[in-house]
Amino acid sequence: MTETYILFTLAGTTYAVRTRDVQHMEMVEEITPVPNAPSFVEGVVFSRGQVVPVLNLRARFGFERIAPDVRARLLVVHAEGRTVGLLVDSAREFAGIAADAVRPPQDALTGLNGRYLEGIAVLNDRIVLVLDLAAVIDVAEPLVGGAKETV
Amino acid sequence: MPDAEREAGRFSDSFLDDYFAECDEHLRAMRAALLKLETALRDGRLDPGALEQIFRGCHSIKGLSGMVELTEAETLAHELESYLRALRDAELGLVPAGVDTLVDGVMELERVIVARRDRLPVPPSAALIARVRALTAGGASAPAGARTAAAVTSGGQRWQATYVPTPALLERGVNVNTVRERLQELGTIVSAMPDVRAGGGLAFTFVVETAAPPALAEWERDGITWMRLGEAERAPAAAEAAPAAAATAAHFVRVDLARLDDLMRIIGDLVIDRARLAESLARVEPHVPANEWQAVHEHRSSLDRHVRDLRHGVMRVRLIPVGDVFDRMVFVVRDLAREYGKQVRLELHGKATEIDKFLIERMMEPVLHLVRNAIAHGLEGPEARQRAGKPREGTITLRASTVGDTALIDVEDDGQGVDAAAVTARARAAGVPVPDGPLDAGALLDLICAPGLSTRETPDRGSGRGVGMAAVRAAVQEVGGTLSLETDPRRGTRFTLELPVTLAITDAIIATVGDRTFAVPQNSVSEVIEVEPAAVRQLENNEIIPYRQGTLPLVRLSRVFGVAAAPRPRLHVFVTGRGAGAVGVAVDRIVGQKEIVVRTFGDRFIKVHGVAGATELGDGRVVLILDVGALVRSGEARGVR
Amino acid sequence: MPGAPHTPRVYFTTLAVVPFVPGATLVTNILVVDDSATIRRMVRAALQPVAEAQFVEAETGLEAIERLAFAPVGLIVLDLNMPDMHGLEVLRFVRAHATYRGIPVLVLTTRGDDASRGAALAAGATAYLTKPFAPAALAAEARRLLERGGVGAGR
Numbered sequence: 001m002t003e004t005y006i007l008f009t010l011a012g013t014t015y016a017v018r019t020r021d022v023q024h025m026e027m028v029e030e031i032t033p034v035p036n037a038p039s040f041v042e043g044v045v046f047s048r049g050q051v052v053p054v055l056n057l058r059a060r061f062g063f064e065r066i067a068p069d070v071r072a073r074l075l076v077v078h079a080e081g082r083t084v085g086l087l088v089d090s091a092r093e094f095a096g097i098a099a100d101a102v103r104p105p106q107d108a109l110t111g112l113n114g115r116y117l118e119g120i121a122v123l124n125d126r127i128v129l130v131l132d133l134a135a136v137i138d139v140a141e142p143l144v145g146g147a148k149e150t151v
Numbered sequence: 152m153p154d155a156e157r158e159a160g161r162f163s164d165s166f167l168d169d170y171f172a173e174c175d176e177h178l179r180a181m182r183a184a185l186l187k188l189e190t191a192l193r194d195g196r197l198d199p200g201a202l203e204q205i206f207r208g209c210h211s212i213k214g215l216s217g218m219v220e221l222t223e224a225e226t227l228a229h230e231l232e233s234y235l236r237a238l239r240d241a242e243l244g245l246v247p248a249g250v251d252t253l254v255d256g257v258m259e260l261e262r263v264i265v266a267r268r269d270r271l272p273v274p275p276s277a278a279l280i281a282r283v284r285a286l287t288a289g290g291a292s293a294p295a296g297a298r299t300a301a302a303v304t305s306g307g308q309r310w311q312a313t314y315v316p317t318p319a320l321l322e323r324g325v326n327v328n329t330v331r332e333r334l335q336e337l338g339t340i341v342s343a344m345p346d347v348r349a350g351g352g353l354a355f356t357f358v359v360e361t362a363a364p365p366a367l368a369e370w371e372r373d374g375i376t377w378m379r380l381g382e383a384e385r386a387p388a389a390a391e392a393a394p395a396a397a398a399t400a401a402h403f404v405r406v407d408l409a410r411l412d413d414l415m416r417i418i419g420d421l422v423i424d425r426a427r428l429a430e431s432l433a434r435v436e437p438h439v440p441a442n443e444w445q446a447v448h449e450h451r452s453s454l455d456r457h458v459r460d461l462r463h464g465v466m467r468v469r470l471i472p473v474g475d476v477f478d479r480m481v482f483v484v485r486d487l488a489r490e491y492g493k494q495v496r497l498e499l500h501g502k503a504t505e506i507d508k509f510l511i512e513r514m515m516e517p518v519l520h521l522v523r524n525a526i527a528h529g530l531e532g533p534e535a536r537q538r539a540g541k542p543r544e545g546t547i548t549l550r551a552s553t554v555g556d557t558a559l560i561d562v563e564d565d566g567q568g569v570d571a572a573a574v575t576a577r578a579r580a581a582g583v584p585v586p587d588g589p590l591d592a593g594a595l596l597d598l599i600c601a602p603g604l605s606t607r608e609t610p611d612r613g614s615g616r617g618v619g620m621a622a623v624r625a626a627v628q629e630v631g632g633t634l635s636l637e638t639d640p641r642r643g644t645r646f647t648l649e650l651p652v653t654l655a656i657t658d659a660i661i662a663t664v665g666d667r668t669f670a671v672p673q674n675s676v677s678e679v680i681e682v683e684p685a686a687v688r689q690l691e692n693n694e695i696i697p698y699r700q701g702t703l704p705l706v707r708l709s710r711v712f713g714v715a716a717a718p719r720p721r722l723h724v725f726v727t728g729r730g731a732g733a734v735g736v737a738v739d740r741i742v743g744q745k746e747i748v749v750r751t752f753g754d755r756f757i758k759v760h761g762v763a764g765a766t767e768l769g770d771g772r773v774v775l776i777l778d779v780g781a782l783v784r785s786g787e788a789r790g791v792r
Numbered sequence: 793m794p795g796a797p798h799t800p801r802v803y804f805t806t807l808a809v810v811p812f813v814p815g816a817t818l819v820t821n822i823l824v825v826d827d828s829a830t831i832r833r834m835v836r837a838a839l840q841p842v843a844e845a846q847f848v849e850a851e852t853g854l855e856a857i858e859r860l861a862f863a864p865v866g867l868i869v870l871d872l873n874m875p876d877m878h879g880l881e882v883l884r885f886v887r888a889h890a891t892y893r894g895i896p897v898l899v900l901t902t903r904g905d906d907a908s909r910g911a912a913l914a915a916g917a918t919a920y921l922t923k924p925f926a927p928a929a930l931a932a933e934a935r936r937l938l939e940r941g942g943v944g945a946g947r
Binding site for chain 1 (some may be wrong): 384667712714750754755759762764767
């Protein structure tokens with residue numbers, strides 16, 4: 001079974017996320033920072049009347065942050081009942097990837113970020129890392145920088 | 152005729168919402184009447200109006216339940232109706248056990264209907280029905296209870312009011328129902344009779360007993376003429392008006408809450424449009440000649456006023472008196488007192504306070520939980536109370552009031568206070584970090600509400616829906632409110648819920664800190680002041696400023712948010728909190744005041760202490776709305792320097 | 793709002809404005825009398841298939857009589873147990889006055905209440921139906937009574 005993916009780049013690497021999980025894409029306008037939020041949360045934007053948190057994927061994956069330029073994109077994705085924005089370097093391509101073309105990530109190859117990946121695919125000699133969206137937007141440890149947490 | 156009935160069942164499915172709504176109204180009226188009935192019985196009387204009200208409620212629910220094929224409700228209502236009829240016809244006297252059974256019966260009726268509504272299995276009511284039947288059958292051997300007395304005249308004079316309806320009056324909204332209501336407000340209606348007169352026209356003749364003579368001219372405008380009756384004259388009693396029975400039904404429209412939500416959303420959009428318009432107009436202003444601008448300005452002000460009025464108007468439609476919730480509490484308290492073996496008296500204050508229906512529905516469970524806690528743990532048993540020199544009966548006080556845009560609900564008991572030592576021990580055992588030193592009320596509340604702590608509550612009735620203090624606090628905060636605690640081992644405990652009355656649109660003060668803009672809800676700000684930087688003093692780890700006759704702790708927003716503050720000649724401070732909890736929050740500049748639309752801020756990534764939501768000021772940028780209370784608390788917790 | 797109760801008072805009056813032409817079967821008014829708004833809606837819904845019908849509603853007995861005075865009514869669907877004025881009173885009033893005597897009255901009784909049924913027929917009800925009623929049965933009865941017109945069996 002072949003599914004359609006949107007391809008985006010991050011620090012020179014190409015990643016893929018299922019089109020059906022992406023609500024829409026927009027250019028990056030002003031992001032309002034949220035004080036005391038985790039460092040990889042860039043802030044919030046309004047999207048279709050909804051307040052959406054924006055994840056700086058570079059920060060999330062431990063890459064160096066850069067200032068967003070004209071190619072930067074905000075992918076508004078929907079997963080686990082939540083709507084979250086992903087800030088990426090660029091996003092322009094669509095691709096169909098067959099399910100059996102996605103191989104599980106090997107530790108040696110992906111290192112620490114293996115837990116954010118569903119698998120690896122090869123498209124026309126290009127390596128594409130398929131994102132595990134649920135893991136990316138998962139809240140691993142208690143949030144709220146600063147004050148103690150009350151749930 | 153099973154086929155006909157099945158057809159009726161399918162047909163009635165489309166009326167289920169109406170059924171539930173109408174039953175809800177009847178149940179509410181019955182609850183209020185039960186309270187009256189009980190009060191009268193304590194004085195040894197039987198309140199015929201209240202009895203009639205409950206009877207009618209049961210009868211109506213019986214008929215409706217039959218139509219929607221809810222047999223359990225129909226049967227139960229039928230049994231209650233029979234008992235009530237016997238009471239009404241003075242075949243039986245009313246005894247306290249009878250009132251108890253009626254109370255349980257009405258509660259059971261509600262349970263059955265709610266079970267059907269929530270598509271859960273309907274609880275069996277056999278035991279209760281048996282109780283009702285036993286009472287009904289009591290008959291001759293029943294102990295003398297309060298019986299329906301002959302109608303006692305309320306004193307005052309007797310008047311005859313004749314109402315002649317005309318098409319003109321009907322068009323104006325004057326009809327026999329409204330006339331009857333007005334007459335009921337004036338006094339007691341003894342009888343009401345229709346009559347066709349000589350010329351074929353219709354007239355209604357009411358005999359009314361009233362202390363104050365009516366203002367004849369006013370009534371005449373609406374087609375009603377008055378005539379004073381002699382004391383001896385007794386108009387024949389045709390149709391007795393049940394006091395306050397039909398009272399409200401004719402004057403209300405049942406509205407689906409979802410439609411009001413839609414309206415609010417549209418008004419929210421309208422408010423945003425208006426803000427955008429203001430921005431555009433501001434940009435255009437320099438290019439418009441002054442004399443023309445005047446007109447534009449006036450129109451815009453007028454628009455502002457109307458949008459505000461519209462918003463307030465729709466908000467009011469959603470408001471219902473909190474008394475509805477409080478009335479339920481009386482029955483809950485009776486049950487709980489029995490369950491925990493305590494003697495409890497319930498005091499209700501502020502029943503007329505109006506709160507958004509949505510809020511009330513959300514707060515039902517938390518308030519119920521607090522009341523349960525108060526009875527289960529707060530109040531001592533009668534013996535212990537007596538030893539402590541208190542009355543054997545404990546008092547639970549429920550208080551509701553509004554202060555500006557905030558509603559306050561208090562749940563208070565005069566029991567033994569919160570046992571800080573026990574709470575601390577449970578917290579440590581559950582692995583919850585406990586701060587050193589003596590605990591103030593805020594810290595104690597945090598411990599009580601820590602997840603994993605409230606496991607002492609056995610999962611009994613009302614459970615399965617996330618009970619426990621953690622859930623209470625979460626529910627309150629979810630609607631943008633705050634929960635606070637005051638407790639004293641000698642005086643008791645009080646929980647206060649502070650809830651924003653206007654959920655979606657609110658007035659806010661716009662302020663800047665560094666290069667960031669924030670909005671602070673007006674209802675959390677009691678005052679705005681300016682302070683000289685030199686007036687700020689250090690006191691241990693905190694800053695304080697002179698305020699009124701004393702001092703006020705100061706929290707700098709720039710430090711709380713880790714933002715560089717712009718140096719300014721004067722500090723702008725807004726004062727938040729009440730009494731001893733008042734705090735001054737310093738910002739760089741207070742830009743102004745705006746009506747903002749609150750957009751919720753749900754995602755876990757951004758559930759940050761101190762941020763209550765977000766809004767848009769008209770230019771598309773997100774502006775964060777601050778939860779000042781939480782900010783202050785978190786600032787204190789971190790020992791803001 | 794320090795405590796002052798405010799109840800929105802919205803009242804909708806439905807007046808049927810239909811010219812009454814004796815003899816011609818134009819649109820006819822059916823007066824639905826029941827203190828339950830839900831039941832009134834159900835009756836209306838059940839009687840939709842009766843083509844020539846328009847509806848007038850009354851919540852109380854007194855209101856029903858008031859309605860009668862201002863709209864020509866071809867059929868009354870009457871609930872018996874109402875708070876202010878029992879349905880039987882309404883029935884007796886209707887039968888007692890020449891203007892309204894001829895209007896067919898269909899009485900809705902509660903299941904198992906035989907005494908009321910008997911009393912209703914004695915007071916001049918043209919027909920009765922027990923709740924819960926099948927919508928088709930109500931519609932059929934209504935049609936029958938509208939076609940026949942005229943006086944009830946009892947008088």
